[in-house]
Amino acid sequence: MKSKLTVAALALLAAYGSQAQDTIVKIGHSGPLSGAQAFAGKDNENGARLAVEELNAKPITVAGKKLKFELLSEDDQGDPKAGMAAAQKLIDKGVRYVVGPYNSGVAIPASRAYNDAGALIASVATNPKLTQQGYKGLYRINASDTQLGSKMALYAANELKLKTVAVIDDRTAFGQGVAEEFKKQARAAGMTVVGHEFTNDKAFDFTAILTKLKTKNVQAIFFGGYAPQGAPMARQMKQLGISARLLGGDTICTAEMGKLGGDAVGDNVLCSQGGAILDKAAAGPGFKARFKARFKQDADVYAAAYYDATMMYANAMRQADSTDPQKVQQAISAGAYQGVAGTYAFDAKGDMKQSPVTIFSFKGGQPVALTSY
Incomplete structure (x- = not known):
């Protein structure tokens, strides 16, 4: 044994x-x-x-x-x-x-x-x-910047019926890329881009930029950047009495945006994110x-x-x-x-053959899907 x-x-x-x-x-x-x-x-x-x-x-x-x-x-x-x-x-x-x-x-x-x-x-x-x-x-x-920026611009033109927009980007590779794609499609869709301002991904005070854009009576500001800057931007827009919508790409489509922005982030903020609506x-x-x-x-x-x-x-x-x-x-x-x-099938470059883009807004501090575009 x-x-x-x-x-x-x-x-x-x-x-x-x-x-x-x-x-x-x-x-x-x-x-x-x-x-x-x-x-x-x-x-x-x-x-x-x-x-x-x-x-x-x-x-x-x-x-x-x-x-x-x-x-x-x-x-x-x-x-x-x-x-x-x-x-x-x-x-x-x-x-x-x-x-x-x-x-x-x-x-x-x-x-x-x-x-x-x-x-x-x-x-x-x-x-x-x-x-x-x-x-x-x-x-x-x-989705790439081409899809995220252009679909947000198309939604702004076709669904929100906006005519006058401005752009701010944080000079990162992402921020610049998505802002340029938004700007290109905005013009193609008949909107007027009345200004393009620049900041960085460490900034928290956007008062000077926003005050400058306020005089141009813009209906929306597209921000190419991330939520830690997007949220204080939304707060400062509210403080300055700017009624324009704040638009952005996937990096502001996050609960962090609502958490940091508080009551300044609601249906006035819209963003585009790659992929279909997860709940569906x-x-x-x-x-x-x-x-x-x-x-x-x-x-x-x-x-x-x-x-x-x-x-x-x-x-x-x-x-x-x-x-x-x-x-x-x-x-x-x-x-x-x-x-x-989604379905992951790639072209010769490594981009997804099909990548739907979903447009979100915010309710109760959380991103809420509006439509796939």
Whole structure:
């Protein structure tokens, strides 16, 4: 009769042996986990984390071995220099599958490092330049600035019947890109753009810019930038008695906008976000419920997209029967993956073939979907 110690030792060896048979797949996340945009970085990270936990709870088998996924997350601070350092850290740790970066200004330079290392990248960064670099393993899992800016302009012209607008951008790669696309489409749709002002992504006082625009009697101001600046801008518009609507892209379509802006953020604020209305998507309500149960908070703007990107990688590994990034890339590029937030099928550049844009407003501090456009 074996001793209890021997039985325990054999059990440990068996457990170790089965783990040794698993193939470890490292998923890297790069995003702003500190600073004013940390709310977005953490939400995105949680989307990827939920996918990793679900994949490990029901393991998939590739090339005869179970896959075990690990999430490695780095704080890129929403800063290009820190983003390059984060990229190098992930590459050095053997990461070949990346979700992020979130900011266009980080994603554009960092994608070169990831590409050179043979890593695949799935990013929500919207600046068109991202996918113009010619990297085969880079996928934009979201609408581009072209779609976000132009659809917001079309909604403003066709549905809100606006005639006179102004633009403010924060000079980031994202802010400039989306503002220029809005401006271009606004003019094409017959609106007059009476001013284009500039700020930065650290500013909080917009009084001088807004006072200047107030004299031009604008019906709306389009802001190319992020919620930590958009919210005080909305507050200052109210204080200055500016009745114009505040319009923006996906980065102000967040509960953080309502939280920071208070009663200055309501149906006067409208924003465009890539993807269909989550509540109307088949798997949307289930995802939202699982996310809230796990993290004790609602999923924000791109949690579902980061979840989908992680699941898309896993699905392509199963299709390719390989964890070799080159074979996985071929499977992604040739196929289509049905996720929570949409269908991920890509053109030759890595942009989504179809990416609907949803227009949101705010009610009770929360973004509320109006229509897909």
